[in-house]
Amino acid sequence: MILELLKKVYRVSKALSVKSPATEDVRTHVMHQSDRFRGEHQIDYETCIGCDACNKICPTTAITMKHLPFKKQNIVPEVNLGVCIFCGLCEDVCPTKPEKSIILSGGRYDMLSGGWHEDQVNFWVHVDVPQEYIDSRLEAEEAARVKKELEAKKKAALLAMKDKEVKAPVSGVPDFSGEQI
Amino acid sequence: MRKIKQLLENFNTLYIEEYKTTWVKTKLSTADDLLMVAKALKEHGLRTIATVSPTDFLEENVIEMNYFFEDLMTNRNCWLKCDVPRELDECEIESLTPLFKGANWHEREAYSMFGVRFLNHPDLRPIIVSQDFYDKTPFRKDFDWDAHDKNTVKNMQKIVDSFKAEEAEADKGIDAESSETVLNWGPTHPASGPIRLKVHCDGEDVIGIDPDIGFVWRALEHLVTKKDFVGAIVAVERLCFMDNVNSMTAYAQAVEEIANVEITEFAKWMRVLLGEVSRISSHAMGMGGFYNALGLHTVAMWNMDVREFFLDFLESYSGARIATAAVEPGGVRYGLQQNMLDELQLALDKFDATKDSVKDIFINNPTMKMRASKQGFISNLDVQDYSLCGVVARASGVKIDVRIDEPYAAYAEIKMDYVTQKDGSAKDRLINLFEELEQSVDIIKQAKRHIEEKIASGEFDPTKDQMVKVPKKLPRGEAISRVEWSRGEVLMHLVTEEKGTSPYRLKMKAPSFNHTMMLDKLLAGQTLSDIPLVFGSLYICQGDLDR
Numbered sequence: 001m002i003l004e005l006l007k008k009v010y011r012v013s014k015a016l017s018v019k020s021p022a023t024e025d026v027r028t029h030v031m032h033q034s035d036r037f038r039g040e041h042q043i044d045y046e047t048c049i050g051c052d053a054c055n056k057i058c059p060t061t062a063i064t065m066k067h068l069p070f071k072k073q074n075i076v077p078e079v080n081l082g083v084c085i086f087c088g089l090c091e092d093v094c095p096t097k098p099e100k101s102i103i104l105s106g107g108r109y110d111m112l113s114g115g116w117h118e119d120q121v122n123f124w125v126h127v128d129v130p131q132e133y134i135d136s137r138l139e140a141e142e143a144a145r146v147k148k149e150l151e152a153k154k155k156a157a158l159l160a161m162k163d164k165e166v167k168a169p170v171s172g173v174p175d176f177s178g179e180q181i
Numbered sequence: 182m183r184k185i186k187q188l189l190e191n192f193n194t195l196y197i198e199e200y201k202t203t204w205v206k207t208k209l210s211t212a213d214d215l216l217m218v219a220k221a222l223k224e225h226g227l228r229t230i231a232t233v234s235p236t237d238f239l240e241e242n243v244i245e246m247n248y249f250f251e252d253l254m255t256n257r258n259c260w261l262k263c264d265v266p267r268e269l270d271e272c273e274i275e276s277l278t279p280l281f282k283g284a285n286w287h288e289r290e291a292y293s294m295f296g297v298r299f300l301n302h303p304d305l306r307p308i309i310v311s312q313d314f315y316d317k318t319p320f321r322k323d324f325d326w327d328a329h330d331k332n333t334v335k336n337m338q339k340i341v342d343s344f345k346a347e348e349a350e351a352d353k354g355i356d357a358e359s360s361e362t363v364l365n366w367g368p369t370h371p372a373s374g375p376i377r378l379k380v381h382c383d384g385e386d387v388i389g390i391d392p393d394i395g396f397v398w399r400a401l402e403h404l405v406t407k408k409d410f411v412g413a414i415v416a417v418e419r420l421c422f423m424d425n426v427n428s429m430t431a432y433a434q435a436v437e438e439i440a441n442v443e444i445t446e447f448a449k450w451m452r453v454l455l456g457e458v459s460r461i462s463s464h465a466m467g468m469g470g471f472y473n474a475l476g477l478h479t480v481a482m483w484n485m486d487v488r489e490f491f492l493d494f495l496e497s498y499s500g501a502r503i504a505t506a507a508v509e510p511g512g513v514r515y516g517l518q519q520n521m522l523d524e525l526q527l528a529l530d531k532f533d534a535t536k537d538s539v540k541d542i543f544i545n546n547p548t549m550k551m552r553a554s555k556q557g558f559i560s561n562l563d564v565q566d567y568s569l570c571g572v573v574a575r576a577s578g579v580k581i582d583v584r585i586d587e588p589y590a591a592y593a594e595i596k597m598d599y600v601t602q603k604d605g606s607a608k609d610r611l612i613n614l615f616e617e618l619e620q621s622v623d624i625i626k627q628a629k630r631h632i633e634e635k636i637a638s639g640e641f642d643p644t645k646d647q648m649v650k651v652p653k654k655l656p657r658g659e660a661i662s663r664v665e666w667s668r669g670e671v672l673m674h675l676v677t678e679e680k681g682t683s684p685y686r687l688k689m690k691a692p693s694f695n696h697t698m699m700l701d702k703l704l705a706g707q708t709l710s711d712i713p714l715v716f717g718s719l720y721i722c723q724g725d726l727d728r
Contacts, residue, residue, distance in 0.1 A: 032493045036500035036515065059412040087415045087506045092514070105500055 038086040039107025041079045041125045046133070048101040050075040054090035063090060066127055070137055077102055079125040185259055188225055192218055203256055203587055204661075209263040212246070216275045218261065219248070223280055227252045227259055228565040230281040233288055234674050234688035235295040239322045242267045244295060246274060247674060247688070249661070253565055253579055256586045260661065269296055269318075276302035283568035286698050287690075294320035294402075309395040309727055311336075312343040320403055360384050364709070368396055372474040372713040374723045378700065385709045390701045398727040405687045410436055410510055410655065413684060420689060421724035422503050424463035424667035426455045429508035432687070434589060435662040435675035436510035440651050447632070447646035448512030449591040454628045455507055456590070456664075457621045458495060458525070461532075462488050463667035464618045467572075467720045471611050472543065474717025475552065480543045487535055490528035497521045511651040517636075517643035522629060529629075532622055544615050553608035557703050557715040560605060567702075568695050571669025572720055576613040577605030583665040595627055607718035614720065654680045668692045668720055691725030 050073040055063045062083040065075035077090070086104060094100040185205045189197050193210040200206040209215060231249040238245060243264040250259040265274050276299035277284045286308055288299045293307040296318040307315050313336035318324055329336070351363045364380040367373030375396035381388040404416045417432040418425035430452050437444060465488040469481025492502040498521050499505040499514065507514050543549070564574045574581055580599040584592040600616045602609035635641040657679040663672050669692030676686040696719045703715050 032496060034496045034500060036498070037496065038500040057409065057412050059408050059415045085415060085504065086501065087504070088500060089412060089415075089506070092411075 036105045037107065038088045038104040040081065040104070041084075041090075041107065042103045043077060043079075043125060043127050044099070044101045044103075045076045045127050045129050047096050047099060048076050049073050049096060051095060053093045053095065054102050057089045057093050059087060059089065060085055068129060068137075069134065071141060076127050076129070078127055081123045081125060182257055185222070185225065185227075185257060188221055189218070189259075191221075200260060200661075201587070204258045204260050206260040207262070209261065212263040212265050212274050215248075215261075215263055216277070216280075219250075219277050219280055222250050222259055222261075226255065227257065228281070229253055229568045230277060230284045230287070231568055231670070231672050232674075232688065232690035233277075233284060233291050234686075234690075235291050235297055236676050236686045236688075237267070237295060237321045239267075244272060244297060246291075246297070248277070249672060249674075249690075251568070253574070253581050256581075265297060272296055273298040273300055275300050276305075278302050281568075282566045283695055283698070286694060290694075294318065296321070309398050311340050311395060311398070313337075313339045319400065326403075361388070366712055370713075372470075372717060374721075376697070376721075376723055376726065378712065378716075380709070380712065382709060387704050387707050387709060387712070389705050390712075392697050392700055394697065394723070395727050397723050401728045402687055402689060405684050407683065409653065409683050410651070413687070414506055414509055415504075417687075417689070418504060418506060419724065420671070420691060420728065421463075421668070421722045423466050423722060423724075424459045425503070425505060426452075426459035426508055427664050427666045428671055428689075429506070430456060430590065431662045431664040431666075431671050431673045432675070433508050433510045434664070435660045435673050435687075436651065436655070438660040438662065439655050439658040439675065439677055440510070442511060442649055442651050444512045444649055445646045446591070447635070447641040447643065448648070450628055450632050450635075450641075451513040451517065451647065452508060452590040453592060453595065454525075454625060454632065455495070455498070455505075455513065457625045457628070458491050458528075459505075460621045460667040461618060461625075462491050462495075464614050464621070465491075467667070468543070468611065468614050468618075470720070471607075471614070471717045472549075474713035475549070480539065483535065483539060487528075487531055490531045491525075494521060494525045494528055497524050509648070512646075512648040514647065516645070516647050517632070522633065525625070525629060529622060529625065532618075536619065540615065544612055549611070550608055553611065553714060553718065554604070554606050556707070556711055557607040557610075557718050558605055559699065559703070563699070563702070564605075567699055569669070569699065570692050570695070571666070572610055572613050572617065573669065573692075573696055575600060575617075576602045576609040578603050581670070583663045583670050587663055589662075589664055591628070591631075594631075595624055597624060607714055610718045610720065654682055657681070666692065668722060668725065669696075671725075689725075689728060691728060693719075693721045693723070693726040696721055697726055 050065075052065060052075065054077050055065050060083050062080045062085075063077045064080070066078050068074045068076060088104050090102050091100055091104050094102050182199065182205060186197055189205065189207050192214050195208040195210055197205065197207045209218065227250040229251040231251050234247040234249075236245045236247065244267050246263050246265060248261040250261060252258065263274075265272055272295075274297060276288055278288055278299070279301060285304070288302055289305060289308040291297045292299060292305055293310045293314070299305055310319065313329075317329070319326075361381070361383045364382055366378040366380050368375045368377050377393040377396070379391040379393055381390070399419065401416050401419060405413045408416060414429050414432065418429050420428040465484035466481075469484050472478070472480045495505050495507070496502045498517070499507040559569065559573065559577045561577055561579055563569065564577050564579045569577075570581060578601050580601060582599050583589070585597065585599065597620060600613060600620050602613050632641065632643075636643055655677045657677060659674070659676045661672060661674045663670055670690075671692065672690040674686075674688040674690075675684055678685045699719065700716065704712060707715070
């Protein structure tokens with residue numbers, strides 16, 4: 001009697017140590033994971049060269065280019081996931097090496113799980129460029145501009161010097177071309 | 182072939198030339214000869230017309246008609262062209278429907294999309310397009326889509342109004358004394374999918390069926406012309422999701438032909454491998470669809486279980502389970518890794534483990550045989566007249582299969598034979614479907630073995646060989662490309678312009694269009710309860726029906 005009871009207790013207590021599959025949160029587990037799974041985009045604004053190739057090839061015009069306050073490389077893609085069909089052509093055409101600036105492969109599979117419908121109203125991959133980065137880029141651009149200007153000035157000065165050196169002896173020689181006639 | 186050429190020489194033609202191995206291409210100097218030429222071709226054995234494809238040339242101010250005649254028995258084909266004027270009043274040509282029954286809906290489609298009027302057509306109503314596109318020509322180059330889209334509310338009102346008018350008209354025509362009525366089968370019927378069959382019936386006897394299609398019309402043939410040659414694959418693959426790889430293969434072949442690019446051996450074998458995986462995923466659903474129509478959902482569930490393993494392979498390879506976008510002009514998009522082939526082996530093992538029980542329970546099922554072996558007969562002659570293809574044609578004993586008749590990709594090196602049945606009843610189509618599943622698995626095994634051997638010997642480099650470069654701008658040209666899709670023959674007619682960056686015109690001939698045309702003939706005189714059975718057995722997908 002007691003033995004059977006103990007057996008039962010043992011059997012039931014065994015179940016406590018095994019995690020039931022029904023308690024698993026399937027939103028965070030995936031049945032089949034592929035390295036190439038085309039999910040949410042990851043956009044690297046630092047390596048992006050702003051060539052607009054992803055925007056041009058996008059078959060559903062899900063990509064819009066966000067303008068940044070720089071002179072060069074001043075656009076970066078943003079993706080409307082409500083329109084995107086996850087074909088991955090933008091990743092194919094991205095020319096940056098070795099890492100592509102826009103990547104879907106290996107992206108999140110749980111894009112739509114969790115959250116509320118409000119979260120999907122603005123269902124975009126936005127690129128949040130931090131102010132420090134903008135400042136540093138602007139500074140760098142400004143520095144480059146100043147450097148270029150200085151160089152240009154130097155060059156001009158050098159050229160002027162050379163001109164003087166070349167012209168000086170010419171002006172020293174009397175010109176008789178007019179008198180020959 | 183020589184005989185066809187001789188026969189065509191009797192008429193006024195601009196040129197007669199051989200195209201590929203099985204085609205004769207010609208252009209008539211005048212469209213008036215069309216009927217005579219068609220008659221002569223039919224007497225000569227070319228009893229089938231695959232499709233009618235108009236191309237709108239804005240600059241030349243003509244619409245070029247393309248007719249594709251086929252002889253399913255001896256595999257000789259003729260590609261006939263002729264010009265018709267572009268002005269709407271004069272844009273008319275003799276109809277071929279009285280001669281070739283299969284041309285019926287194709288001519289109606291050309292009429293709705295391009296405004297080409299077909300003289301002496303028995304039933305020239307718009308098809309596919311909704312009522313707001315009636316009397317317009319959406320696929321002509323000068324059609325203003327933006328202006329049309331601006332009036333969305335008005336357009337919707339037009340559709341609603343015409344539907345109400347149709348309802349009122351249907352009520353008026355009914356004889357109060359008789360029990361004749363018009364019944365809508367679909368688009369919300371559990372077995373129908375997005376299609377509406379207007380069933381004229383007396384009690385439960387079916388008098389006739391008038392299918393109303395176009396519920397999922399996406400104007401794919403127009404969308405393609407708005408994308409570049411690579412981006413177009415996403416529109417082409419949406420022909421039907423159940424088998425999307427083979428439709429991309431057809432398109433890619435046409436582009437490669439115009440660009441004059443030869444793809445690598447590895448890419449060819451990958452196209453076979455992916456195509457057959459895709460075919461299995463489609464056939465598995467097709468079998469499920471047949472039984473679903475009968476009210477039994479078990480086989481669909483079982484097949485889905487097996488199908489998931491094949492989709493796992495597709496996901497590992499391409500990154501998506503359904504919309505793979507895996508085939509591009511120039512080859513296939515991704516390289517191959519060994520772990521993917523291992524995953525494919527898992528799928529093949531799963532199929533082999535379950536196929537016997539599926540066969541015992543569902544294919545040799547006595548109830549199904551009793552029910553389905555007396556329904557939906559399609560004769561050998563019907564197949565030719567209505568230009569049927571794929572499983573439906575082979576179940577009637579017609580030996581056609583593009584993979585064997587006009588081998589593409591690496592199919593020439595694969596050992597396979599026609600899978601056919603004798604009678605052509607609904608039951609035969611189901612059995613044929615299952616036998617083709619087995620055949621596909623066999624082909625995958627061959628292709629997989631070949632690829633593994635070549636990788637081991639170093640002839641294939643699976644990380645680099647997948648693509649060759651196709652130029653972004655193509656020269657002016659045109660090509661047709663045929664593949665054996667899961668549902669039958671898909672014929673794509675691609676036209677490009679000089680230095681064109683996107684297709685100028687892409688005609689996709691899809692098999693379900695012809696199969697749906699058969700419904701009226703198959704079901705007239707039967708009872709209402711036979712509709713789901715016959716409809717399910719025809720293996721119709723609305724995706725390629727409407728495009």
